Amino acid sequence: MAEIAQAHSIGARFRGETAILELGDDLYDRVRPARFPQAILRFRNDRAAAEIGLDGLSHEQWIAHFARFDPLPDSLAEPLALRYHGHQFRTYNPDIGDGRGFLFAQMRDNRNRLMDFGTKGSGQTPYSRFGDGRLTLKGAVREILATEMLQALGVDTSRTFSVIETGEALDRNDEPSPTRSAVLVRLSHGHIRIxxxxxxxxxxxxxxxxxxxxxxxxxxxxxxxxxxxxxxxxxxxxxxxxxxxxxxxxxxxxxxxxxxxxxxxxxxxxxxxPWRFAPTWDxxxxxxxxxxxxxxxxxxxxxxxxxxxxxxxxxxxxxxxxxxxxxxxxxxxxxxxxxxAEALLWRLGVRPRDPVSDRALVESLERLLRGSNVSIDRFFHDCFGGEVPDGQTYTELRTALAGYAPRKARNHPHWQGEPCSMRIDEVEAIWSAIDRDDNWQPLEAKVAAVRALGDALA
Structure with missing residues (x-):
């Protein structure tokens, strides 16, 4: 009866799936999630949750599904660690697989696409080797920032769905230790890799x-x-x-x-x-x-x-x-x-014309960015809609843009302020506020600013 009540409270818009089971047991291992001493919700992506019918979850339900990994209705009964190999820096490695994550659930989104919940930091699996199967809280914060920024900039990306701090102290060789831990859930259109x-x-x-x-x-x-x-x-x-x-x-x-x-x-x-956004076109x-x-x-x-x-x-x-x-x-x-060409013109805020003209415009844009050392974010902010600043630096681009129509007016409040960037020093400052003072406001403010950028570009 409890399972029926919980399924009913999630709502009919959630449509669980188990498609991955079609592939047979040789593609995965059934695993158990780690049990964490704490579960402190730090990030909840209700925009993404609305696309799959989970935006109505209570706080308690969210913790149950994304910290304890209680199964979602009509989805996988237990997590699956996926098996795969890979070239790592061009060296083939047959000794890998899901080492600190698993496929937790599948479902359909509001476009009827098959979607996966994958985890990071959810515990050891048969592929953990000498790892602890955990994720640092800093790593989770960085993934929030990367996915939010890429989505705003029009890149098809997984979304950070949930981040829950788990109360464990982790030792890492490449950062100050011990450090705080987290478990992350990402929403993706599949987890099948090359x-x-x-x-x-x-x-x-x-x-x-x-x-x-x-x-x-x-x-x-x-x-x-x-x-x-x-x-x-x-x-x-x-x-x-x-x-x-x-x-x-x-x-x-x-x-x-x-x-x-x-x-x-x-x-x-x-x-x-170890992602970064390049300051200039280098x-x-x-x-x-x-x-x-x-x-x-x-x-x-x-x-x-x-x-x-x-x-x-x-x-x-x-x-x-x-x-x-x-x-x-x-x-x-x-x-x-x-x-x-399509991606650069989209970010520049102008409508494509024809392949020859578009290619010439892209070449002018790249020459300007490579030769002037101007900030990538500043350039696209100032030039959005084809409104090129005065000055000799922009002469060639101004000529190439002649005849291009803006795809969207610059009437969003975002364009009245400074460019929204995601430089490494700001990422480190956001983490420092959390690490030093447990201050999450800079992260929340940055996510809001990034989403405003996405709205202005969309």
Whole structure:
């Protein structure tokens, strides 16, 4: 009776799913969440919750589902740690998988898309190796900031759904310790990675590979499997990941760890570790202190994402001939060029005209940003709607913009203030206020400012 009452209180708009079970037990391990000494709700994303019918949860229900991981109605009965391999900085690693997270639940959103709740910091799994399966509170705060900013800037990203402080003290080698802990829940359009396919290729499991291809085609792209299913799926992934790469560039974002186990086959950005936003258009700017060769530097991200798509093609050779896969891969460059023009013009606030003019405008924009050392955020703030400031610096861009119509007026209050940025010093200051004084107001104010930016751009 208690389960029936709880399900009723969640509301009929929540539509639980268990689609992942179609793939069979070889794709995951059933696991138990950690039990935490405390559960202090620090972030609740009611905007995202409204899209899946969970915005009416009480505080107690929220804690029950996103700290204790009580099952949601008609969804998974127990969490699943997903199995995958991956290239990590171009070195293949078969000894990975969900090591401090799991797939907690599936559901449909208000667009009828299959969605996943994935966790971070929810405890040890068979893939934790020597890790404690936990997440620092600072890491959770950083993920809130990354996902909110990327969403505002038009990048298809996972959303930080919930952050709950758990009352444990964690020791870390790369930051002051002990530090506070948290468990995070993210809402994503699937958690199937390129590394999921690589694992099946490594095992030479053609039957499981065909099931996985069919699952992804059906649930993420609305298509049924047939003889050309692998190439069709690769074509979709190439298109979506090219769009993701373009979104990163237009946002001035550096993910930092673009390994194949961090690339979702829906092309949705996720899994944020050492990310940063580049202050200026510097192709060599890196986010991860351990990326000594600059493999995932700002300007190399399209190349890195294309390389990852190539690894998916290699894995799909288990169930496909090479020529159709090569054809799909060869479309990445053209798709990226079209997508980056679309993304940059969208952020600039002007309507596209034609491919030739748009490409010329993008080239002028990139030359200006690369040569002037102007702040990326300042540039797009000042030039939104095609209103270019006076001065010789902007002469070429002003000429390239002639004939372009604004897609939206500058009448949102956001445009009357200063640019909304997400620089590392501000991120550190937000965390310092929490760490030193338990002051969450700077984080709340920043999220509000970022959402105002998103409203102004939308």
């Amino acid at each position: 590394g999921t396919f690589q694992r099946l290729a490594y095992l030479r499991d053609a039957d499981a590979m065909r099931r996985l291809v069919a699952y992804c085609l059906h649930h993420f792209y609305g298509e049924q499997a047939s003889d050309d299913a692998p190439a069709r799926l690769l074509g979709h992934v190439v298109a979506r990941t090219a769009r993701m790469a373009a979104g990163y560039m237009a946002a001035g974002f550096v993910h930092g760890v673009l390994n194949t186990d961090n690339i979702n086959v829906t092309g949705e950005s996720f899994d944020y570790g 192709p060599a700017f890196t986010a991860a202190y351990f990326d000594h060769a600059g493999l995932y530097a700002f300007g190399r991200q399209p190349e890195a994402i294309h390389w990852n798509a190539m690894q998916l093609a290699v894995a799909l050779r288990t169930v496909s001939e090479a020529p159709p896969l090569i054809d799909a891969l060869d479309s990445f460059g053209d798709r990226y060029q079209a997508a980056v």
